[in-house]
Amino acid sequence: MSQRTITGPGRAAAAPVPSRRPLASLYAGNVRAVVGRGLRATWSSNWAIMASGFVEPVLYLVAMGIGLGSLIGTVQGPGGEQIGYASYIAPALLAVSAMNGAVYDSTWNVFFKLNFARLYEGMLNTSLGPLDVALGEILLALLRGALYATGFTAVMGVMGLITTPWALLMIPAAVLIAFGFASFGMGITSYMKTFQQMDWITFLMLPMFLFSATFYPLSVYPEPIQRLIQALPLWHGVELLRQLNAGVFNAATAIHVLYYVVMILLGLLLTTGRLRKLFLS
Amino acid sequence: MISARNLTKKFGDVAAVDGISFEVRAGESFGLLGPNGAGKSTTMRMIGGVSRRSSGELAIMGLDPDRYGPEVRAHLGVVPQQDNLDEELRVRDNLIVYGRYFGLPHSYLRPKADELLEFAQLTDKAKSKIDALSGGMKRRLTIARSLINEPRMLLLDEPTTGLDPQARHILWDRLFRLKESGVTLILTTHYMDEAEQLCDRLIVVDKGRIMAEGSPAALIREHSTREVLELRFGSERNASVAAELAGIGERQETLPDRVLIYADDGEAALEQVSARGLRPLTTLVRRSSLEDVFLRLTGRSLID
Numbered sequence: 024m025s026q027r028t029i030t031g032p033g034r035a036a037a038a039p040v041p042s043r044r045p046l047a048s049l050y051a052g053n054v055r056a057v058v059g060r061g062l063r064a065t066w067s068s069n070w071a072i073m074a075s076g077f078v079e080p081v082l083y084l085v086a087m088g089i090g091l092g093s094l095i096g097t098v099q100g101p102g103g104e105q106i107g108y109a110s111y112i113a114p115a116l117l118a119v120s121a122m123n124g125a126v127y128d129s130t131w132n133v134f135f136k137l138n139f140a141r142l143y144e145g146m147l148n149t150s151l152g153p154l155d156v157a158l159g160e161i162l163l164a165l166l167r168g169a170l171y172a173t174g175f176t177a178v179m180g181v182m183g184l185i186t187t188p189w190a191l192l193m194i195p196a197a198v199l200i201a202f203g204f205a206s207f208g209m210g211i212t213s214y215m216k217t218f219q220q221m222d223w224i225t226f227l228m229l230p231m232f233l234f235s236a237t238f239y240p241l242s243v244y245p246e247p248i249q250r251l252i253q254a255l256p257l258w259h260g261v262e263l264l265r266q267l268n269a270g271v272f273n274a275a276t277a278i279h280v281l282y283y284v285v286m287i288l289l290g291l292l293l294t295t296g297r298l299r300k301l302f303l304s
Numbered sequence: 305m306i307s308a309r310n311l312t313k314k315f316g317d318v319a320a321v322d323g324i325s326f327e328v329r330a331g332e333s334f335g336l337l338g339p340n341g342a343g344k345s346t347t348m349r350m351i352g353g354v355s356r357r358s359s360g361e362l363a364i365m366g367l368d369p370d371r372y373g374p375e376v377r378a379h380l381g382v383v384p385q386q387d388n389l390d391e392e393l394r395v396r397d398n399l400i401v402y403g404r405y406f407g408l409p410h411s412y413l414r415p416k417a418d419e420l421l422e423f424a425q426l427t428d429k430a431k432s433k434i435d436a437l438s439g440g441m442k443r444r445l446t447i448a449r450s451l452i453n454e455p456r457m458l459l460l461d462e463p464t465t466g467l468d469p470q471a472r473h474i475l476w477d478r479l480f481r482l483k484e485s486g487v488t489l490i491l492t493t494h495y496m497d498e499a500e501q502l503c504d505r506l507i508v509v510d511k512g513r514i515m516a517e518g519s520p521a522a523l524i525r526e527h528s529t530r531e532v533l534e535l536r537f538g539s540e541r542n543a544s545v546a547a548e549l550a551g552i553g554e555r556q557e558t559l560p561d562r563v564l565i566y567a568d569d570g571e572a573a574l575e576q577v578s579a580r581g582l583r584p585l586t587t588l589v590r591r592s593s594l595e596d597v598f599l600r601l602t603g604r605s606l607i608d
Contacts, residue, residue, distance in 0.1 A: 039365050039375040051374040056404035063401060064392035141388035147354055149405035149453075150378040302354060 049295060050154035057151065057159020058166075073167065076127070077174050080120035084178070087238065088112055099240070101262075102271040110184045114264035115237040117175050117197055121168050122257055123228070125201035128164035129208030130224050134215055143302060153298035157291065161205045168201030169194065179268075187270035196267055196280075200260040203283040206290025213297035231257045256286060305330050305457055305488050306351060310360035313346050313512075320346040322512035323360065330456070333489040335499045335506035337594060339604070343512040344492035345385060348461050351490065352382050365456065378406060381450030381487075385461040387442045389434045395445060396421060396430040403452040416452060423478065424448035440471030447478065458482065460491040464498060476501055496594035508598055515601040520594055527600045528592035529554050531570035535563045535577065535584040545582060552576045557599055566596070 065073060088109030100106035136142040146156050172194045179185050208224075215221050235257040241249050252258050263279035266272060306328040313321040321343040328334045336344045349355035350362060353369030353376045362369060369376045390398050399417040400410070408416075421427045424444040429437065437445065443463070450458060463479065464472040479502055483489055493499050499506055500520045508515040508523070516523055533553065537545045539561060546558040553567035567573040570589030577584070598604075 039367055039372070039379050041367055041372050041375055048371055048373045051407070053405070053407050056401070056407065059404055060390070060393070060401045063397060064390070140391060141386070142390060144384065145388040145390065145402070146405055148352060148377060148380075148382040148384070149402065150374040150407065151405050152374050 049152040054158045061163040080116045101269045114268040115261040118260035118264045121197040121200040125164045125205040129205040130212045133212045147302045157294045164205040172197035189270035190268045192267045203286035210293035307363045312359045314358040333504045335503035336492040337499045338509035342509045381455035381458040383460045391434045402449045406453045420448040457488040510602045524592045528596040529566040530568045533565040533570040533573045534588040536586045
């Protein structure tokens with residue numbers, strides 16, 4: 024048995040000094056520690072899951088773009104010009120993968136940590152605030168999203184689907200899309216208590232993936248359905264990336280970006296409020 | 305270190321903590337003793353700044369934990385009732401990453417983590433996964449983790465519940481060393497032996513209210529006799545025999561499984577019982593404990 028005694032109050036011996044920062048009870052300005060924890064955990068345990076998230080959209084691109092594309096030929100691109108079918112769906116698939124990665128990270132992953140691993144409870148017993156935790160987890164989802172987006176864009180380049188340097192802007196745009204979904208996903212997950220409820224998220228995501236002008240233009244739908252799809256976030260992501268990949272910009276580009284900025288702000292508000300209610304009430 | 309006045313926490317209409325007041329001085333070891341559901345954990349959560357009080361006043365090291373949660377928590381170590389170690393990280397990384405949550409630099413954390421592993425007798429487990437540890441080891445790691453920021457005050461919620469006797473004794477030894485080094489300990493427990501071992505002073509809580517306050521010895525002196533005679537007549541007879549015991553000792557309690565006779569001299573009380581021709585199945589004379597204090601104050605035992 025060790026006979027060594029532990030160092031008594033040292034570092035913390037001085038009385039605590041109240042902070043004058045705004046949001047002091049919610050935010051300690053230490054998002055870095057949460058991100059650092061996530062990277063360390065990913066490193067040591069679940070990098071295989073990480074890799075699978077990259078492969079999936081590439082498989083879709085090969086199957087649909089090259090396979091189905093050989094039957095379809097060319098379609099009308101965002102600038103009105105004719106483009107190959109693979110070039111048409113590739114940016115859409117990138118938007119979908121940004122969405123899926125962010126949703127997985129901010130729902131299933133967070134659901135588990137919230138209800139089973141009690142990880143956040145431990146974090147909030149330290150000087151971290153709920154906003155540090157929320158931002159840190161979201162940032163991790165974004166790092167992963169950025170990694171996937173870069174990989175997928177590289178694959179597009181190799182397949183000859185990139186024709187303009189503007190297409191590189193798809194990477195930050197994909198991160199913006201991921202941010203929107205991640206900030207909302209975490210807040211929504213905080214309401215979920217059972218696996219059945221979590222399945223509802225998957226149930227909502229699939230039709231959004233299939234029908235948000237991913238594989239064919241919106242014009243095939245009757246007017247009211249078009250309006251519905253335009254209200255959903257994925258359509259804005261698909262259109263934004265499609266425009267960037269073609270190097271075509273107009274007023275709609277700004278609207279798509281703005282849609283995500285608003286989504287991010289509302290999502291952060293929701294998530295921080297929920298974490299506060301769950302852990303600091 | 306802590307000043308609580310009329311501290312109250314309501315969940316809906318139910319008051320989990322119902323207007324309690326107490327003070328804790330620096331370096332003191334202070335206990336909250338009571339059965340499950342007495343409001344101990346809720347009180348701990350309010351002290352730790354992770355639960356907002358409904359009313360009353362609370363100052364931790366001079367600060368209101370509701371307003372300055374991160375600052376207050378920076379000087380606290382928290383050992384929750386259920387271990388919440390990070391299962392995705394290895395043993396030593398659990399300490400380092402937790403220290404990062406306090407914003408502490410790696411240059412400080414590396415030697416500190418090794419020091420704490422030694423303190424928790426886990427040096428040879430530094431690279432193990434969490435699920436490879438025994439219950440006692442996890443508990444020691446949780447305590448080591450709570451010390452990473454060299455807190456002035458350590459909050460321990462049921463620190464040894466669920467551990468075997470040997471693991472408990474190791475843990476008590478570690479906690480005693482911390483106390484000696486000047487850390488203020490606040491602990492909840494429903495084990496009276498734990499309270500007697502570790503607490504300089506304690507409050508007995510039941511249904512969100514303070515029933516008594518004082519050192520373990522003073523509480524026993526005040527609310528119980530020096531000794532207790534325990535008699536077992538078999539579960540059917542305990543209640544019926546109780547009437548025949550009237551007048552022996554200062555006070556009696558009839559429990560489903562035994563009859564307790566409170567007397568300053570237990571052996572003398574036993575002789576009186578024998579003199580009345582009563583033949584209990586087993587007898588035991590012991591010193592009064594906090595369990596007896598609790599029974600006296602609430603009419604119920606600590607562990608239901």
